[in-house]
Amino acid sequence: MADENGGTAREVLGEIRGFRREFDLYCSERHRERSEFLDEWNEEKAARKELRADVDQLKRIVWAVFGLFGLINAGLVLWANLQKVGVIGVVKP
Numbered sequence: 020m021a022d023e024n025g026g027t028a029r030e031v032l033g034e035i036r037g038f039r040r041e042f043d044l045y046c047s048e049r050h051r052e053r054s055e056f057l058d059e060w061n062e063e064k065a066a067r068k069e070l071r072a073d074v075d076q077l078k079r080i081v082w083a084v085f086g087l088f089g090l091i092n093a094g095l096v097l098w099a100n101l102q103k104v105g106v107i108g109v110v111k112p
């Protein structure tokens with residue numbers, strides 16, 4: 020039994036199976052590529068997350084140092100002002 024193009028049912032079925040095999044290979048290749056891409060993406064995402072955590076920790080350290088200098092400065096200003104008004108006297112030997 021032939022189709023309108025002159026091929027038998029067996030030939031048409033063989034072509035369909037061949038196309039199906041090619042399509043399955045294409046899909047498996049695309050799936051593999053997608054998996055590789057997602058693996059790389061997740062690695063980069065983890066690296067960015069670690070870098071962000073390091074930057075946040077560095078920010079906290081810098082702000083702590085600025086805060087410490089600010090407290091020292093405020094203490095020195097307070098000390099100088101208390102000396103000016105005579106609350107704290109300079110001890111002379």
